[in-house]
Amino acid sequence: MTARTRFCGGLLRISRALRTVALSLVTGCVFSVHASFGAVHGDNDTSHSSGHGTHTKTHNTTYPATRAFPVLTVNYDHVRKPFEISLWILLASLMKLGFHYIPRVSSVVPESCVLIVVGLLVGGLIRLLGETLPVLDTQLFFLCLLPPIILDAGYFLPTRPFTENLGTILVFAVVGTVWNSFFIGVVLYGVCQIEREQLAAVDLLACLLFGSIASAVDPVAVLAVFEEIHINELLHILVFGESLLNDAVTVVLYHLFEEFASEGQVTVVDACLGMVCFFVVAFGGILVGTVFGLVAAVTSRFTAHSRVIEPLFVFLYSYMAYLSAEVFHLSGIMALIACGVVMRPYVEANISHKSYTTVKNVLKMWSSVSETLIFIFLGVSTVAGPHSWNWAFVIITIFLCLISRVMGVVGLTFIINKFRMVKLTGKDQFIVAYGGLRGAIAFSLAFLLPSDHFPMKNMFLTAIITLIFFTVFVQGMTIRPLVDLLAVKKKKQTKFTINEEIHSQFINHMLSGIENVCGHYGHHHWRDKLSRFNKYYVKKWLIAGERSQEPQLISFYNKLELKQALLVAESGSAANIGPGLSSAALLSAQSQKQRTVMKNISKEREEEIRKILRANLQKTRQRLHSYNRHTLVLEEEDEWSTVQLRRQRVELEKRMTHYLTVSASGWDSPPVRRARFQSDSQEYMAKPSAPVSIPAINMELVSAPPGSLALLEEVTDQAQQSQDEGCGMHANSHEEKSMKPNVTFALELEKQKLSRCLSDPGPNKIEVEAEEKEHFLS
Amino acid sequence: MSSLILFLLISVSLEQIVILHNRFNQLSHNSDVLRREDLRKIPDLACNPIQSQIVEAFFDERNFKKGGEGSVQEIGFEEFLTVMSYFRPPETHLTAEQKEEIRRTKMRFLFNMHDTDNDGTITLEEYRHVVEELLSRSGSLGKETAKSIADAAMLEVASISMGRMILKELEIETRMNIHFLNMDTTFFCK
Numbered sequence: 026m027t028a029r030t031r032f033c034g035g036l037l038r039i040s041r042a043l044r045t046v047a048l049s050l051v052t053g054c055v056f057s058v059h060a061s062f063g064a065v066h067g068d069n070d071t072s073h074s075s076g077h078g079t080h081t082k083t084h085n086t087t088y089p090a091t092r093a094f095p096v097l098t099v100n101y102d103h104v105r106k107p108f109e110i111s112l113w114i115l116l117a118s119l120m121k122l123g124f125h126y127i128p129r130v131s132s133v134v135p136e137s138c139v140l141i142v143v144g145l146l147v148g149g150l151i152r153l154l155g156e157t158l159p160v161l162d163t164q165l166f167f168l169c170l171l172p173p174i175i176l177d178a179g180y181f182l183p184t185r186p187f188t189e190n191l192g193t194i195l196v197f198a199v200v201g202t203v204w205n206s207f208f209i210g211v212v213l214y215g216v217c218q219i220e221r222e223q224l225a226a227v228d229l230l231a232c233l234l235f236g237s238i239a240s241a242v243d244p245v246a247v248l249a250v251f252e253e254i255h256i257n258e259l260l261h262i263l264v265f266g267e268s269l270l271n272d273a274v275t276v277v278l279y280h281l282f283e284e285f286a287s288e289g290q291v292t293v294v295d296a297c298l299g300m301v302c303f304f305v306v307a308f309g310g311i312l313v314g315t316v317f318g319l320v321a322a323v324t325s326r327f328t329a330h331s332r333v334i335e336p337l338f339v340f341l342y343s344y345m346a347y348l349s350a351e352v353f354h355l356s357g358i359m360a361l362i363a364c365g366v367v368m369r370p371y372v373e374a375n376i377s378h379k380s381y382t383t384v385k386n387v388l389k390m391w392s393s394v395s396e397t398l399i400f401i402f403l404g405v406s407t408v409a410g411p412h413s414w415n416w417a418f419v420i421i422t423i424f425l426c427l428i429s430r431v432m433g434v435v436g437l438t439f440i441i442n443k444f445r446m447v448k449l450t451g452k453d454q455f456i457v458a459y460g461g462l463r464g465a466i467a468f469s470l471a472f473l474l475p476s477d478h479f480p481m482k483n484m485f486l487t488a489i490i491t492l493i494f495f496t497v498f499v500q501g502m503t504i505r506p507l508v509d510l511l512a513v514k515k516k517k518q519t520k521f522t523i524n525e526e527i528h529s530q531f532i533n534h535m536l537s538g539i540e541n542v543c544g545h546y547g548h549h550h551w552r553d554k555l556s557r558f559n560k561y562y563v564k565k566w567l568i569a570g571e572r573s574q575e576p577q578l579i580s581f582y583n584k585l586e587l588k589q590a591l592l593v594a595e596s597g598s599a600a601n602i603g604p605g606l607s608s609a610a611l612l613s614a615q616s617q618k619q620r621t622v623m624k625n626i627s628k629e630r631e632e633e634i635r636k637i638l639r640a641n642l643q644k645t646r647q648r649l650h651s652y653n654r655h656t657l658v659l660e661e662e663d664e665w666s667t668v669q670l671r672r673q674r675v676e677l678e679k680r681m682t683h684y685l686t687v688s689a690s691g692w693d694s695p696p697v698r699r700a701r702f703q704s705d706s707q708e709y710m711a712k713p714s715a716p717v718s719i720p721a722i723n724m725e726l727v728s729a730p731p732g733s734l735a736l737l738e739e740v741t742d743q744a745q746q747s748q749d750e751g752c753g754m755h756a757n758s759h760e761e762k763s764m765k766p767n768v769t770f771a772l773e774l775e776k777q778k779l780s781r782c783l784s785d786p787g788p789n790k791i792e793v794e795a796e797e798k799e800h801f802l803s
Numbered sequence: 804m805s806s807l808i809l810f811l812l813i814s815v816s817l818e819q820i821v822i823l824h825n826r827f828n829q830l831s832h833n834s835d836v837l838r839r840e841d842l843r844k845i846p847d848l849a850c851n852p853i854q855s856q857i858v859e860a861f862f863d864e865r866n867f868k869k870g871g872e873g874s875v876q877e878i879g880f881e882e883f884l885t886v887m888s889y890f891r892p893p894e895t896h897l898t899a900e901q902k903e904e905i906r907r908t909k910m911r912f913l914f915n916m917h918d919t920d921n922d923g924t925i926t927l928e929e930y931r932h933v934v935e936e937l938l939s940r941s942g943s944l945g946k947e948t949a950k951s952i953a954d955a956a957m958l959e960v961a962s963i964s965m966g967r968m969i970l971k972e973l974e975i976e977t978r979m980n981i982h983f984l985n986m987d988t989t990f991f992c993k
Contacts, residue, residue, distance in 0.1 A: 541848045
């Protein structure tokens with residue numbers, strides 16, 4: 026593409042984006058002219074009632090005798106509220122779209138910043154038109170916009186790093202937030218005392234309240250920024266976990282200081298009660314969340330017959346947990362997270378694959394829209410809100426927040442490092458401190474302040490908004506280059522290898538065993554105990570059927586296989602299967618990189634591989650004969666061209682349909698299968714591919730004749746030439762060998778996929794295989 | 804004996820040695836030597852799927868850092884301590900070579916645990932055995948599954964062509980550690 030076409034293309038893109046933006050802005054503004062979004066206005070009611078009035082006949086106005094029948098009427102008031110809501114959401118989504126069409130901007134500025142700017146623009150536009158601005162209603166915020174984001178975060182929380190670092194996270198969240206609040210509050214009070222003129226009205230409690238609002242790290246902002254910078258797991262979970270867990274502290278402190286400020290005095294008893302309150306709030310929230318999570322898990326056990334509404338349960342129970350916690354002024358965020366974390370392993374084992382996908386996608390969609398709306402409204406509210414600017418207050422606030430955060434992090438890390446095995450380095454501390462962004466929660470809390478008790482509410486609001494802008498814009502924009510500059514470790518490319526899983530589990534067991542020998546009740550011991558408790562007692566109740574017996578390694582293995590099989594199915598032929606199970610390897614096979622890697626295997630490596638294969642082949646040959654019934658007779662094949670593999674596959678399929686007691690039209694007639702699957706009370710056989718594929722593997726291994734050794738060499742030589750001969754010629758021996766079992770696995774799971782597509786019977790199950798297994802065992 | 808104590812003093816602190824000595828006495832019922840049965844009597848260890856390998860590791864001469872081979876029937880306190888020292892958390896102020904050395908020793912320990920027939924290589928059988936053990940606690944599933952998983956895993960190792968890479972990514976030197984502090988064994992004794 027020449028420079029000119031590129032230039033034109035770029036121009037076109039930008040103009041298109043601008044057009045979209047402009048169009049949406051205009052439509053949004055025109056229709057939100059009378060926006061009373063969330064706030065109650067008198068004229069809204071009257072217009073509604075007048076709207077309804079024309080419909081009711083119980084009006085005492087005389088019905089006009091002569092009137093032409095109205096063919097077309099306009100009644101906007103009727104639909105105003107939903108209309109405006111939809112329009113705002115549409116606006117937000119279009120912004121999100123447009124954002125990605127401006128490439129330079131999206132790589133420098135985080136999305137949250139752009140959205141706030143858009144909100145500012147929209148707000149300015151509305152103000153220019155002279156209309157009332159919609160303000161970020163706290164009701165709306167806390168009940169509608171925040172829960173999806175938190176649920177998304179909680180449901181997909183990576184539990185292992187979270188629990189491993191739980192101590193650190195808790196210390197940062199609780200002690201750090203308390204430190205921040207008090208530090209900011211006290212110093213600010215001191216400053217206010219010094220600056221007598223305007224700030225004299227600010228008393229200590231008000232300052233402390235302000236401190237508690239300003240010190241809370243905001244999960245929405247943190248998520249929005251950190252998601253784009255891809256730092257390593259540890260730092261991500263530290264900052265993010267802290268932002269989630271400090272909600273309890275913030276809630277308590279906020280209510281505490283609000284109470285005290287309105288009463289005017291504090292006693293020691295009150296202070297102690299405050300501390301008790303903290304524990305009640307935190308643990309109460311967690312308890313509520315756990316209860317709802319367990320109920321959700323139990324419910325999901327019985328959804329076998331109505332798979333379509335499974336995702337609904339997930340969402341409803343979580344939302345109920347949040348609302349129930351809010352009823353008692355417990356920490357709704359912690360309830361939501363606890364619910365998601367508790368619910369997830371059991372629900373995922375019970376619901377079907379499609380439902381799982383639905384849950385995942387809907388959560389992501391909702392949280393994305395929520396986040397966008399929050400930032401836009403933040404911008405709009407900035408334009409709207411009554412401001413009272415005070416240079417000293419604002420500057421000191423920002424300064425203090427930074428200082429206290431840094432001091433808090435450094436001080437706490439010093440203490441924490443004594444207890445951690447993986448110490449936090451200076452770089453880590455810097456990122457943790459720098460990543461403490463404030464966001465919409467702080468704004469909403471400030472907005473909630475009753476103005477009669479707090480005459481300086483506007484000043485607080487202005488200061489909070491400035492703080493939020495500062496952290497999101499300055500810190501948000503600069504964190505990415507800083508991360509690169511400091512060479513902070515980035516997120517590892519995840520390679521789901523079965524080996525890693527095996528070794529991980531092995532090491533975990535070994536460590537807990539050694540701990541037992543030492544007599545030391547450490548982290549591993551308790552984790553082991555918990556998982557054993559989980560396995561023996563909890564899973565029985567919460568997971569339907571046989572799946573409760575499935576150990577983690579198996580389910581991991583199955584998931585891996587499923588993933589790979591789906592990839593194979595998508596790519597259309599067995600030809601592109603890479604070696605082993607790692608999907609990363611699979612993908613790279615398609616990019617031909619694999620071939621070069623294969624070629625570099627040294628001779629002694631090959632020798633090792635051959636030794637392994639030989640050992641395997643010899644051993645399995647003896648076992649083959651005992652599985653006669655399932656042995657599929659195949660001609661010994663010397664070449665592995667695509668055609669032959671395909672033929673093999675077809676034959677295998679034919680054999681399978683022959684053995685399995687499926688009606689002749691079984692695979693073809695969805696209604697028949699659906700009818701059968703309706704009565705699915707079949708238990709899931711823990712390893713679906715086990716019964717059928719084992720003979721398959723054996724068969725295939727044996728059918729690779731001893732001459733396969735010769736084949737190896739032939740193949741490695743041919744690797745260079747046989748670019749297009751597809752599957753087998755992808756190069757190496759172990760690749761072929763792995764191809765065979767993988768082909769059968771792929772087949773297995775393709776069939777599963779097929780069945781699922783047709784009638785969505787359940788997580789990982791084919792009814793036929795249960796019957797197959799019975800034959801196998803008998 | 805003294806050189807060994809000297810070596811151990813470098814890697815394990817005196818306080819930890821005292822604690823471990825108490826534990827050793829407790830396990831061996833105040834005799835000088837520890838046998839396999841003594842370790843097997845630990846109740847929590849019985850629930851561990853790889854219990855036999857862990858017990859074997861204590862009696863495996865390759866772990867005693869004396870260059871021996873094979874396994875012994877009973878061990879004294881210094882061998883017990885030597886095996887425990889593999890799990891000492893590393894200091895923060897170590898050079899890169901020292902860290903590498905530590906990682907290598909820990910990996911060697913792991914390798915020895917897998918290599919049950921002491922021939923210096925891990926064969927498919929041994930790996931399969933490991934997987935079976937890991938899955939053995941799950942009851943219903945059995946050999947076929949374990950076999951196919953082990954096969955697939957071995958093939959994966961072969962295909963990635965750098966089997967060691969996997970272990971490296973597991974960051975052994977950070978994971979394979981146990982806090983020897985706060986071990987009030989007299990309280991928790993069984």
